[in-house]
Amino acid sequence: MTTSLPGRAALLLAFSAFAAACPGPPEGGPADLVVRGGAIHTVDAESPVVEALAVRDGRFVFVGSLRETGRWIGEATEVIELDGRAVIPGLIDGHVHLESGLSLVRGVDLTGIADRDEWTRRIAARAAELGPGAWIVGGRWDHTLSGGEFPSVEELDPVTPDNPVVLSDIDGHTAWANSLALELAGVDAETPDPPGGRILRYASGAPTGILLETAGGLVEEHVPPLSAGEEREIMRQTFQNAAKLGLTGVHTMAGPERIPAYLEFAAGGQLPLRVWYGAFGSADRAEELAAARDDARRDLAAVAAARGPTFEVGYAKLVADGVLSARTAALLAPYADAPDKSGFMVTEFDDLAASVTRFHEVGFPVAVHAIGDLAVRASLDAFEAAAERGPRPELADRIEHIEVLDPEDAPRFRELGVLASFNPHHCITGIDVYNTDRLGEVRAAWSFAWGAARDAGATLVFGSDWATAPLDPLRQLYAATVREKPSGGPPGGWHPQQRVSWREALTAYTLGPAAASGWDDEIGSIQVGKWADFVVLSGAVPDPPDRSILDLRVDSTWLAGAPTHRTASDR
Numbered sequence: 001m002t003t004s005l006p007g008r009a010a011l012l013l014a015f016s017a018f019a020a021a022c023p024g025p026p027e028g029g030p031a032d033l034v035v036r037g038g039a040i041h042t043v044d045a046e047s048p049v050v051e052a053l054a055v056r057d058g059r060f061v062f063v064g065s066l067r068e069t070g071r072w073i074g075e076a077t078e079v080i081e082l083d084g085r086a087v088i089p090g091l092i093d094g095h096v097h098l099e100s101g102l103s104l105v106r107g108v109d110l111t112g113i114a115d116r117d118e119w120t121r122r123i124a125a126r127a128a129e130l131g132p133g134a135w136i137v138g139g140r141w142d143h144t145l146s147g148g149e150f151p152s153v154e155e156l157d158p159v160t161p162d163n164p165v166v167l168s169d170i171d172g173h174t175a176w177a178n179s180l181a182l183e184l185a186g187v188d189a190e191t192p193d194p195p196g197g198r199i200l201r202y203a204s205g206a207p208t209g210i211l212l213e214t215a216g217g218l219v220e221e222h223v224p225p226l227s228a229g230e231e232r233e234i235m236r237q238t239f240q241n242a243a244k245l246g247l248t249g250v251h252t253m254a255g256p257e258r259i260p261a262y263l264e265f266a267a268g269g270q271l272p273l274r275v276w277y278g279a280f281g282s283a284d285r286a287e288e289l290a291a292a293r294d295d296a297r298r299d300l301a302a303v304a305a306a307r308g309p310t311f312e313v314g315y316a317k318l319v320a321d322g323v324l325s326a327r328t329a330a331l332l333a334p335y336a337d338a339p340d341k342s343g344f345m346v347t348e349f350d351d352l353a354a355s356v357t358r359f360h361e362v363g364f365p366v367a368v369h370a371i372g373d374l375a376v377r378a379s380l381d382a383f384e385a386a387a388e389r390g391p392r393p394e395l396a397d398r399i400e401h402i403e404v405l406d407p408e409d410a411p412r413f414r415e416l417g418v419l420a421s422f423n424p425h426h427c428i429t430g431i432d433v434y435n436t437d438r439l440g441e442v443r444a445a446w447s448f449a450w451g452a453a454r455d456a457g458a459t460l461v462f463g464s465d466w467a468t469a470p471l472d473p474l475r476q477l478y479a480a481t482v483r484e485k486p487s488g489g490p491p492g493g494w495h496p497q498q499r500v501s502w503r504e505a506l507t508a509y510t511l512g513p514a515a516a517s518g519w520d521d522e523i524g525s526i527q528v529g530k531w532a533d534f535v536v537l538s539g540a541v542p543d544p545p546d547r548s549i550l551d552l553r554v555d556s557t558w559l560a561g562a563p564t565h566r567t568a569s570d571r
């Protein structure tokens, strides 16, 4: 066998590799930062996984192979060797309520924790940090994750003898208090149940610590309010926690009254997240909201020029129905486990369509909370009606949650240009708890139908819905791709046809939300020219995705080329 041809080819290859590695320093000088030596998941369809990236002046200037990095490294260039760790684009949570999580940051966050000993460990640790006398708030405990029994004062009192405690459950309908909090609030065996609420009691009549619905308020009203300064500090910690989890952006929803606080953070360069703000509120205030949007745009123009989009009053949020757990989500046919109930619309179709039209007139896209298949259909109908009646906003409308979808409506997302915005973790906490009970087998196959929406051509946006689910995007990506319970199972995933691939899930947590805010030319993927928002993980991403996603940690988070969070192992 002759060797001359392969020999020549090898020589040519070696030469071209040499040429590629040494084409001289790049125009504009070396990079500020080079990251190399692991799988870099770009979510760019052209080159989805690369080995190296370089950043200069806050933007990606190079994305490609390891052997091309040499020319980007100058004397002042920082080089991060990945040693096999993965990099992903900065994560953008497409649906979050940062305000409703402030109590978790002030107090204790038990979201998604099944182990009750861990609850008391965290509460005890927080009490030690805050010192005697301080109220411990927050919670978001979920008793359905471990046995389904309510907790009581008996677990709380031994670990919090000197701190009053009142902790909300995951839905915010039930409070869990300790004896000191009950005492300070004057709630005892003699206290009657308030209208619309119930105090759970032992045989003696003494409260167990569980307060249903309005009864929670009997204790909660005694929690001292935060000063404006304390509240800003807790917001700062909330942003920092998000950065620690790999988030570089959020679509957060709250009332318009919260906007000034964000503006202050953004203008001061104190916002480690790019915030796309969805305002709750009546369409009567559409003009006022549009004025706030225009003011913010003007005020933040210099900040945006220096490090990309930072804060924008972006969209309006409406609510069509309730939730599956409480059987208030509006269904086309009755609940499987309550044949006399189909839920109900919180906002009737006519009002929904009129509000959408009103917001469109001032340029806002609209996000509608719609969980049941009837509410999803009504929302699509409302968007269709509004498009016929008036102007369409530049950016796409969206439906939030979509926990059950009628197959006939799946293609309408693409047809109407409506984004499908899902919260993956809500699916997996309902497996074996209530998803199938509420919907029955046939509809359950179309619940949390991420795969079906993708197959029908919908653009997916994923988010956590924190504080009703964990803010941690890796747990959300596990839910989206593995679709097993937080504790694992069923093997292969619950209705596995609705799982999405790692790349699809990651896109729905990066480029999808970036496109929803109109920022996809600037952020959302690792591509030359975009702002360098990215995350270094502690290891490689399992392929195919499996439970070990939950073991990954965030080593560092970068926004416009600067770290917003960094562990020692990343240096």
Ligand SMILES: [Zn+2]
Pocket (backbone or CB within 6 Å): 095, 096, 097, 465
């Ligand atoms: Zn929400």
